[in-house]
Amino acid sequence: MDLDGFDRKILALLQADASLTNAALAERVALSPSQCSRRRIALEEAGFITGYRAEVEPARLGYVVEAFSRVTLAAHSESVVDDIAAFFDGLPEVRMAYTLTGDADYLLHVQVRSLDELASFVHRRLLPHPMVAQVRSDIVLQRVGRMKGVPV
Secondary structure (H helix, E strand, O other): OOOOHHHHHHHHHHHHOOOOOHHHHHHHHOOOHHHHHHHHHHHHHOOOOOOOOOOOOHHHHOOOEEEEEEEEEOOOOHHHHHHHHHHHHOOOOEEEEEEOOOOOOEEEEEEEOOHHHHHHHHHHHHOOOOOEEEEEEEEOOOOOOOOOOOOO
């Protein structure tokens, strides 16, 4: 699917505010609601739009400690990669996991309620896993700015 200016504007607007109604989106893009709806559906079906969500402020729910943990594996194989990905996905403290190049294998974005909870997470959840060799965590002191969308 080739994107034109209307498609790009739809993507930009939805990244900024996914709660826009089809009528509001159509008005801002200068298309009819039916044309806008068809384009939005096409963008979803083509995989440009993969979902919609509300951004929740973690601190308002008591999750005041944010950290990035670099995890080094003890061994590498295809089955280990699948198993460790499923393990990370099952940990509610992990907001996102990334595979890396360099001295660590994974980077975990972690959100917890306290430093004690972070210590427990690392020592009782991550380090006991048989494939985890090392964990090094950096604690976020302050977020600067907000998550940005992809430039369209």
